[in-house]
Amino acid sequence: MNFFEFDEKLKKYDRLSLERTKSVFEDIEQIEEYNQTKVLNAFIEERVSETDFAGSTGYGYGDIGRDKLDRICAKVFGAEDALIRHTFASGTHTLSVALFGILRPGDKVLVLTGTPYDTIQGVFGNAGESDGSLNDFGVSYEQVDLLPDGTPDLNAIRSRLSWGEYKMAYIQRSRGYSLRKSLTVEEIKALCDAVKEVSPATVIMVDNCYGEFTQKTEPVAVGADIIAGSLIKNPGGGIAPCGGYIAGKKKYIEKCAYRMTCAGVGREVGATLGHNRELYMGLFAAPRVTASALKTAVYSAALFELLGFETTPKYTEKRGDIIQCIKLKNSERLIAFCRGMQSGAPVDSFVVPEPADMPGYDDKVIMAAGAFTLGSSIELSADAPLRDPYAVWMQGGLDFYSAKTGVLLAVSQMIKSGNLELR
Ligand SMILES: *Cc1c(COP(=O)(O)O)cnc(C)c1O
Numbered sequence: 001m002n003f004f005e006f007d008e009k010l011k012k013y014d015r016l017s018l019e020r021t022k023s024v025f026e027d028i029e030q031i032e033e034y035n036q037t038k039v040l041n042a043f044i045e046e047r048v049s050e051t052d053f054a055g056s057t058g059y060g061y062g063d064i065g066r067d068k069l070d071r072i073c074a075k076v077f078g079a080e081d082a083l084i085r086h087t088f089a090s091g092t093h094t095l096s097v098a099l100f101g102i103l104r105p106g107d108k109v110l111v112l113t114g115t116p117y118d119t120i121q122g123v124f125g126n127a128g129e130s131d132g133s134l135n136d137f138g139v140s141y142e143q144v145d146l147l148p149d150g151t152p153d154l155n156a157i158r159s160r161l162s163w164g165e166y167k168m169a170y171i172q173r174s175r176g177y178s179l180r181k182s183l184t185v186e187e188i189k190a191l192c193d194a195v196k197e198v199s200p201a202t203v204i205m206v207d208n209c210y211g212e213f214t215q216k217t218e219p220v221a222v223g224a225d226i227i228a229g230s231l232i233k234n235p236g237g238g239i240a241p242c243g244g245y246i247a248g249k250k251k252y253i254e255k256c257a258y259r260m261t262c263a264g265v266g267r268e269v270g271a272t273l274g275h276n277r278e279l280y281m282g283l284f285a286a287p288r289v290t291a292s293a294l295k296t297a298v299y300s301a302a303l304f305e306l307l308g309f310e311t312t313p314k315y316t317e318k319r320g321d322i323i324q325c326i327k328l329k330n331s332e333r334l335i336a337f338c339r340g341m342q343s344g345a346p347v348d349s350f351v352v353p354e355p356a357d358m359p360g361y362d363d364k365v366i367m368a369a370g371a372f373t374l375g376s377s378i379e380l381s382a383d384a385p386l387r388d389p390y391a392v393w394m395q396g397g398l399d400f401y402s403a404k405t406g407v408l409l410a411v412s413q414m415i416k417s418g419n420l421e422l423r
Pocket of ligand 1: 091092209
């Protein structure tokens with residue numbers, strides 16, 4: 001039984017893409033196996049049991065399930081300590097708690113990876129605005145731009161660190177929605193080594209969003225002092241309904257806990273309201289779901305390369321996150337892509353995406369997102385501003401076969417709308 005009718009030529013490209021990606025998929029499965037056993041081992045060592053899922057109300061004092069999940073999260077990320085909570089409202093909120101937790105008036109932050117993604121810029125803030133940003137509290141911001149090829153400028157970083165006193169060096173692992181490359185853990189190590197060599201007292205923080213479980217190690221293992229990320233991306237496994245995590249050195253996690261609730265109280269409070277089970281299940285599912293998302297990205301790169309489009313990263317390239325960028329070269333194709341992908345979503349498949357104005361963007365933006373969790377980008381989704389090079393940023397896939405169907409429907413829609421001809 002064929003549930004979806006695809007063009008015969010497209011089926012040929014599908015098979016060819018699967019053949020080409022075989023060895024990359026094997027590498028992804030090795031990473032998945034390693035990370036899945038790492039997570040399982042942490043669950044066993046911490047003796048997870050039904051009672052941990054009970055949750056708490058009110059102050060949430062003595063919530064053993066919450067505290068145990070913190071220890072599991074720390075173990076999984078190779079960290080001394082961690083906070084994993086549904087009460088972090090978004091990834092940016094989580095990063096903000098970590099930044100405000102560690103930084104003090106007069107401190108300087110040096111961003112090592114060029115201009116960071118849009119929403120965090122409001123947290124760093126603009127000079128002179130009374131907006132509650134870090135800048136408003138006297139924390140100043142500097143950045144080292146990326147080299148023209150989109151990689152960090154190690155020489156500039158070393159020299160900047162040698163003439164300034166920086167409390168924190170900040171690294172963004174994922175490309176976010178830019179054309180720069182994502183950083184692998186090995187590249188993050190090179191950055192950490194450079195910081196420690198020139199300025200050993202500087203705290204290294206990594207925005208780990210979209211990077212979790214894409215490799216066998218996490219940034220903490222190669223020198224990062226603190227990492228943070230969102231639970232509606234990789235580490236929530238598509239099950240956590242919201243939240244975030246912070247992991248790293250114990251002394252910094254304590255400061256973050258004081259910022260998360262309040263000074264002197266920290267992690268002692270925070271009712272979990274019955275969300276423990278979803279956070280446990282999500283973390284347990286995360287290595288497998290991240291592997292599905294990686295396969296979807298690699299497959300899509302291979303397919304669109306065969307169809308003659310430029311992709312970044314290429315299907316053969318080493319990955320540090322789950323984002324796939326495809327340059328579709330005109331707006332009609334971009335719109336068709338998003339509409340086709342939306343038509344293959346398990347939720348809201350009947351919705352037709354339209355380009356629309358978005359706060360923070362000069363151009364119209366079109367999105368495809370049919371997810372169980374609103375805004376979840378570990379579920380198959382795509383975003384594209386309508387501007388040259390008409391690139392779409394896609395990510396996620398709770399399982400590979402449904403996500404692959406979404407991608408094939410995107411191509412089908414490009415064909416049906418007269419924007420692509422297959423040879
Ligand atoms: C998604 C993302 C975040 C977190 O964003 P939220 O939308 O606030 O959850 C942080 N950094 C990068 C690079 C991201 O892509």
